[in-house]
Amino acid sequence: MSDTLDLIRAVLAEDCPDDEHARHVLETALEHEVDPLLHCATVYAIDQTLVMERAAHWADYAFYPKVPEGLMGHVEPTRLEALADVRLFRMQLLGRDVLFASPDFLGLLKFKQLRETKAELRQCICLVPAAALRDYLAQAAAESLITGARQNLARRWPYATAQLELTKEARHSFCAQVAILLVLIMLAPHMAESWLLPLVLLLIVGPALIRVAAILTPARQDRPQRRPPDEELPIYSVLIPLHNEAAMVPQLFEAMWALDYPPARLDIKFVVEAASSDTVAAVQRRLGDPRVCLVSVPDALPRTKPKAINFALPLCRGDFVVVYDAEDRPDPDQLWKAATRFRDAPDLVCLQAQLTIDNGHRGWLPASFAGEYSALFTVLLPALAHWRLPIPLGGTSNHFRLSALRDLGGWDAYNVTEDADLGMRLARRRLRVETLASATREHAPTRIRPWLGQRTRWMKGWMQTFIVHNKNPVRLLSEMGFWPMLAFEVLVLGMIVAPLLHSGLVLSTVVQLLQGRKLFEGYGWAGLYAAIMLLGYVSTLAMTFTGLVRARQYGLFVHQLLLPFYWMLMALATLRALRELALRPFHWFKSPHAPVAREGQDQRRQSSSASSKAPSH
Secondary structure, three states: OHHHHHHHHHHHHHHOOOHHHHHHHHHHHHHOOOOHHHHHHHHOOOOHHHHHHHHHHHHOOEEOOOOOOOOEOOOOOOOHHHHHHOOEEEEEEOOEEEEEEOOOHHHHHHHHHHHHHOHHHHHOEEEOOHHHHHHHHHHHOHHHHHHHHHHHHHHHOOOOOHHHHOOHHHHHHHHHHHHHHHHHHHHOOOOOHHHHHHHHHHHHHHHHHHHHHHHHOOOOOOOOOOOOOHHHOOOEEEEEEEOOOHHHHHHHHHHHHOOOOOHHHEEEEEEEEOOOHHHHHHHHOOEOEOOEEEEEEOOOOOOOHHHHHHHHHHHOOOOEEEEOOOOOEEOOOHHHHHHHHHHHOOOEEEEEEEEEEOOHHHOHHHHHHHHHHHHHHHHHHHHHHHHOOOOOOOOOOEEEEHHHHHHHOOOOOOOOOHHHHHHHHHHHOOOEEEEEEEEEEEOOOOOHHHHHHHHHHHHHHHHHHHHHHOOOHHHHHHHHOHHHHHHHHHHHHHHHHHHHHHHHHHHHHHHHHHOOOOOOOOOOHHHHHHHHHHHHHHHHHHHHHHHHHHHOOHHHOHHHHHHHHHHHHHHHHHHHHHHHHHHOOOOOOOOOOOOOOOOOOOHHHHOOOOOOOOOOO
16 A cells, blocks of 8 residues: 555645545545546646656656657557557667556556566666657557548448549539439429429428428427436547647637536547648647647548548547537537436437537528528437438537447548538448437638538538439448438438529529519419429428527527528539539538637627538528
8 A cells, every 4th residue: 555655645746745645535536436647637737747757756767758759660559449548569769678658557556566576677668648658659550540541431331432432423423413403393383394293392392391390399308417426427538620720729628628527537639630730739738638639630631520530530548439620619518418318328329419509690691500500400400310310410519439430430531521421321320319408509600701612512512422322222222221211312412402493493583573474374383383492491491490499599580581592602502512523522621710709809700600510401
């Protein structure tokens, strides 16, 4: 026991005046099932480098704050999934074998005992902080990690990945088919009315009926949850991919510190592209807390968010993992609520938290965006989860069982809406997905240009997803089942085509009015098709109003009446997406962000645009 208490006192230094205090610290750490070294670092806010330095001095071993450069030898873990668990490796330094280690509390006690019996060990063992050891291993395995980030999904889904299926022929064929489809449907009120009616019913009435059914589906009433004690909560990994986001780093750290989750069980990874030197530096300045580490992603194609988080996936230590974006501010209760739901439902694989736009008051564009999000995350997605139909995941605040996510192959590095694509893969494996009644707040774009760039990427990603998963419809049917497949086809294709159809109807109506012609004569086919189009608007507005009521954003109602103009913007984004799909399918539009202005600061700082999230319907 003397060594145990001595080590605690050595690590805490002046914060631990006597053995009685050290015994209390040890008992508290063991009671919470936390490694005592980690407990000391988190509770007493001691930099993890200093913790290991003090421990190395106590055990009489050499200490390095970082693994030295110029080592001889090669480190290549046999299993990348086990990379996060590695605590030691052997290399050559100055002509002799040296073991670099980052032991836990029990490991340090054993090292001390070995040192007392074998004095020569001091010459061949060096202690380094855990973060430094992981950084070195990640750099040593960078080539394998990048290869895995790009190829793991293709190895598991060789028949349904954007990298393999989005050939030039497939992309150009899809664009041509969409153009033909639009022409046919626009001509439907004037020719071949009865032949084209089933197609119109599928693409316009189908999504409208799903919206109506979603409105009529009662909102899930979750029972009040009690926060479990710290020792009952699992380790939770948080991935935060960043690219040129140095200004967002302080806000992100603040949001992470606000999480109501035991610090010793948090594994927060800022996943930053190495080319974003300012962002790397901004994160490095705030390192030291054992909850947080930096994962630097080497510059390599494709330069997409899914490739970056795939790179970091093998480094995660948690039982569960969540992805947050640069401007996200999740509710403090989100992680423990998700952990509790996973615990209570062993077959549950994924949870999608609500995304809430909190700057809808800034104008009609963010107000329309807020209405769209409220309809999607409080009405449609909960209904799809209730019906056990495919759920298009949001690009953030989706929580996974880490083991299941790895079995799926992670995200598609070449799909620019990797979230929605992953939702379809979960459906193909018939894995259970639900929604979580905890919100993540973010800002919507207030300017047309960033909104248009973002929406173009979303639309292009949905087109990619539709092409990839329909490459073999028979196999899709056998894996997904009839009703889920039908819902996928109706929702995805309807989402792509609907804005173009409705905008075409609006424009043709305006032209007829300007020409002084009657819009409809009698109650023929033209009237029927107009009523079908009107059904699309009414069902969308009804779902939007329902979502705003559930989100308690009543002040945004009047802005939703501008839905025809909003859909015309979406139609423009869809046309741009078709062009990009044909010419540069893997281009990733990077949405700009700015920190949320605090009370009393210049409110113009709030005119930032939101990053890509879930698709719109």
